Amino acid sequence: DQQVKQNSPSLSVQEGRISILNCDYTNSMFDYFLWYKKYPAEGPTFLISISSIKDKNEDGRFTVFLNKSAKHLSLHIVPSQPGDSAVYFCAAKGANNLFFGTGTRLTVIP
Amino acid sequence: DVKVTQSSRYLVKRTGEKVFLECVQDMDHENMFWYRQDPGLGLRLIYFSYDVKMKEKGDIPEGYSVSREKKERFSLILESASTNQTSMYLCASSLGGTVYNEQFFGPGTRLTVL
Numbered sequence: 001d002q003q004v005k006q007n008s009p010s011l012s013v014q015e016g017r018i019s020i021l022n023c024d025y026t027n028s029m030f031d032y033f034l035w036y037k038k039y040p041a042e043g044p045t046f047l048i049s050i051s052s053i054k055d056k057n058e059d060g061r062f063t064v065f066l067n068k069s070a071k072h073l074s075l076h077i078v079p080s081q082p083g084d085s086a087v088y089f090c091a092a093k094g095a096n097n098l099f100f101g102t103g104t105r106l107t108v109i110p
Numbered sequence: 111d112v113k114v115t116q117s118s119r120y121l122v123k124r125t126g127e128k129v130f131l132e133c134v135q136d137m138d139h140e141n142m143f144w145y146r147q148d149p150g151l152g153l154r155l156i157y158f159s160y161d162v163k164m165k166e167k168g169d170i171p172e173g174y175s176v177s178r179e180k181k182e183r184f185s186l187i188l189e190s191a192s193t194n195q196t197s198m199y200l201c202a203s204s205l206g207g208t209v210y211n212e213q214f215f216g217p218g219t220r221l222t223v224l
Contacts (some may be wrong), residue, residue, distance in 0.1 A: 002152075009150075032210050043114070043200055043215030044153070089152060093210050096160075097143065097168060100153035 023090035114216035133201030140206030142184035
């Protein structure tokens with residue numbers, strides 16, 4: 001049973017516009033959330049994270065928002081660049097490991 | 111820079127063969143993980159290890175075993191490969207401890223079982 005869900009398998013955005021990637025989770029005990037980015041033929045790389053005691057964390061063009069009551073987090077990329085085209089996974093920290101979503105493929109169109 | 115390497119990028123095996131996937135990290139990390147990535151299912155944890163000779167089952171351990179004889183090396187073993195084990199296998203490592211530490215991933219091994 002998927003505890004972390006990304007309901008949009010793909011997203012296309014024009015260069016310079018905002019990309020919004022969404023993630024929902026079911027376990028209210030999760031206390032730390034992460035986004036990973038994956039290029040083809042490479043392993044995922046860490047992008048940004050947020051603790052459950054916060055509702056927003058920003059790092060340059062990337063901002064993660066957490067809505068605990070809705071069990072929802074989102075990643076905003078502004079402005080989007082062609083190099084951001086990749087698969088994005090959200091993940092939630094369990095007791096010993098991470099639970100990953102199914103991924104969203106972002107395509108930024110030049 | 112943390113480096114996690116996996117022995118093969120692509121591997122083709124036959125049903126019933128014993129398969130070894132090797133992972134090596136060079137940053138003295140205590141924790142090591144094996145995931146598989148499948149379309150529509152994301153990354154799912156197979157096994158992890160928090161110390162030499164220690165192992166814990168993840169979400170989908172059936173059909174797999176692991177070995178960690180040295181701190182830097184974590185092996186995934188398919189005792190008798192089956193076609194439903196065709197997948198992308200990703201190894202990761204992280205520092206140990208009670209707080210969460212970032213996981214660093216290797217490039218993956220795409221295994222095809224015929």
